[in-house]
Amino acid sequence: MFSIVIRRIHMYLALFLVPWVLMYALSTIVMNHHTIFENWYDHQPVSWTLEREIPYEVDFPSDTKRWVVVDQILSDLDMQGAHNVGGSLDNKITITRRNAIRPQRIQYDSQKRTIRIEKQEFRTNGFLEQMHRRKGYDTKFLSDDLWAITVDLFILSTVLWAASGLWMWWELKVTRKWGGICIGSGVVIFTFFLFTI
Secondary structure (H helix, E strand, O other): OHHHHHHHHHHHHHHEEEEEEEEHHHHHHHHOOOHHHHOOOOOOOEEEEEEEEEEEEOOOOOOOOHHHHHHHHHHHOOOOEEEEEEEEOOEEEEEEEOOOOOOOOOOOOOOOEEEEEEEOOOOHHHHHHHHHHHHOOOOOOOOHHHHHHHHHHHHHHHHHHHHHHHHHHHHHHHHHHHHHHHHHHHHHHHHHHHHOO
C-alpha cells in the first residue's frame, strides 16, 4: 500500500511540476547558450517604444525620499507592482516595472515636469530569463508573494519527486544495479564540477 502511495505521489507531482520544469529547462537553455540568442537578434540591444508622454505637475520637496516619489508616481498612474528604480529627484527618476510579458519603463523628469512611459520589445529569451530569475517576498505585492510560494512548492515537490524516485528504484531489486551505477556516476560527475568550475 505504501508503495502505491509513493508511486501516486511521484506521478502527480511530476504532472504538477510540468509548467515549472519546462520554464526552468527552457530558460536555462537560453542562459547557457546566450551567444546563440544574441546572434539571433544581431547583438542589438532591446528596444523601447514610447507609449505616451504626459505632464506631471506634482511638487515634491527637494528632500523627499526617492521611494516616496516612486510610490506616488506609480499610484497616480495606477501601475503599482514590482519595480526597479534608478536616478534622483533633482534630475530624472527611471522606474522599470518588472513584468515578464510587458516590461515598462517610466521616466520622471523633474525639470520638465513630465512622465514618459515606454514599453520594452518582447523577446522570448528575455521573457524566459526574467521568469527564471523572478523572485518574491521582497516586495509588498501579493502576486509576488504568491509566485515565491509556488517556487517554494516547486522546490519541495522536486525534492519529494527525487525521494519517491529513489524509493521506487530501491524497491525494484532488478533495477538496483543500474540504478546504483546511475546514482554513483551522477555524484562523481557533480563532485568533479563542484571542485573544478
